[in-house]
Amino acid sequence: MTFRTGLAALFAAATAIATPAAAQDYPDRAVEFIVPWSPGGGSDTLMRLVAGNIEPYLGVDMPIINMPGVGGTVGLREVSRRDADGYTISLVHEGLLVATETGVTDLAWDDFDPIALMTASPQxxxxxxxxxxxxxxxxxxxxxxxxxxxxxxxxxxxxxxxxxxxxxxxxxxxxxxxxxxxxxxxxxxxxxxxxxxxxxxxxxxxxxxxxxxxxxxxxGSTDRLDAVPDVPTFKELGSDLELMVTRGIVMPGGAPEAARATMEAALEELSKDPTYIEQTNNAGADVMFRGQEGYRDYLAALDATVKSLSEVLAP
Missing domain, CATH: 3.40.190.10 (Periplasmic binding protein-like II)
Structure with missing residues (x-):
């Protein structure tokens, strides 16, 4: 082995050893959660439950910053401009897909890295x-x-x-x-x-x-809800309507694989936490976890559905 090839081998080995260590370093500081909606609404309430319960599973705090405006797109625009380093996350629900289809924003769901679908809320x-x-x-x-x-x-x-x-x-x-x-x-x-x-x-x-x-x-639920058992569903009232809002976590597009995987794993563990589940249910939503691949598939299918209904929203 020559000196040059030996040095190259040592460098490759050092890189292989260093990469897992770097992955283990994430996160080493708080992860900022930009909620693109006003305080007090469903998205804000449910995402505060995520942020308030995630520390035991992620290892760091998750401070929330509310950044409302233009149907949730102002905050998401800010997120899209942030460094894709895993230290900024945000919330996506059906609103972004509708806003994209109706021309409210040029942002699209696949401008972000879907991390995990967390909740579903009947309207x-x-x-x-x-x-x-x-x-x-x-x-x-x-x-x-x-x-x-x-x-x-x-x-x-x-x-x-x-x-x-x-x-x-x-x-x-x-x-x-x-x-x-x-x-x-x-x-x-x-x-x-x-x-x-x-x-x-x-x-x-x-x-x-x-x-x-x-x-x-x-x-808008499929069946009557325990929290309001006297309220009939639209299905009982003569239609096939199911009106739901799902909420999931995204990162700026291009986030490191290690950061995405770590956040996904922490959110999956959170989704099994009895306290978090009870709090989410009490807030009128169900925990519905899907990881990166499942959430991406869900958003792609939902996007096709929104496109098929675009005439309903035409100005």
Whole structure:
């Protein structure tokens, strides 16, 4: 063996030894979690449960920074500009795919590295109490008699907009859309009497329903939920609608394989944590873990579905 080939062999061996050590160093500081939605909504609530319970499995803290705007795309734009080093993560749900398809943003789901799908949340048609209707059937009758007069709070160009349009189509109704950035913002507007109805979820709305400030007219789940057993599903009410929001963790595109694998493993362990599961259920969502490959497949299939419904969201 010559001196040069011997040196090359030593360098290769040293590299092979150093690589696992480098992988073990991640993470060596806090991982910043940019939540691209306002505080108080479903996404913020559920992602704070992830951040608040992840430290035993990841080994570092996960501080949250809320960065709302333009249907969740402002925060995701910031994430896309961050270094792909594993120290910035964010949240993706159906809203990004809808925003991409409707031209709200040029960002797409595959501009990011999907790490893990974490939760699924049924959506509800929520109403401000009124003498005009107290059940979904009465609401449909009233809405048909007053086309275009019912104001509904949604995220324009987002999933709530899609869900509202699906309700319109299924029951031959016509709403007047009012746009809000996040679930918490439009539910507060509904409580304040500035809207007739809105698309909401348990985490943002249940406290107001229990106080008598709001009422759930229908649930987008497959079956009635234990948390609100008296609320009928859309399927019970004559349609095949399933209105769900899934939420998963992503990193800026091109993140190191070791960082992606470590984060995926930590999130998988978290998804089995009884305390985390109970907290998520109490917030009106189910834990639904899928790792990198499964989450990527899910987003690709969902993207095809959103594209097939693009005419519903056309301006």
């Amino acid at each position: 509800f048609l929520v109403a401000h109490p009124t003498e005009d209707y107290s059940t979904f059937e009465e609401f449909v009758d009233y809405a048909k008699a007053h086309p275009g007069e019912i104001t509904i709070g949604v995220t324009l160009g987002g999933v709530p907009h899609l869900h509202a349009a699906m309700i319109e189509q299924a029951y031959d109704l016509q709403f007047k859309y009012v746009g809000y950035e996040g679930t918490g913002e439009r539910i507060r507007a509904l409580v304040g009497g500035n809207l007739d109805i809105a698309i909401g979820d348990i985490s943002s709305s249940l406290q107001f329903v229990e106080n008598g400030d709001l009422v759930f007219l229908a649930a």
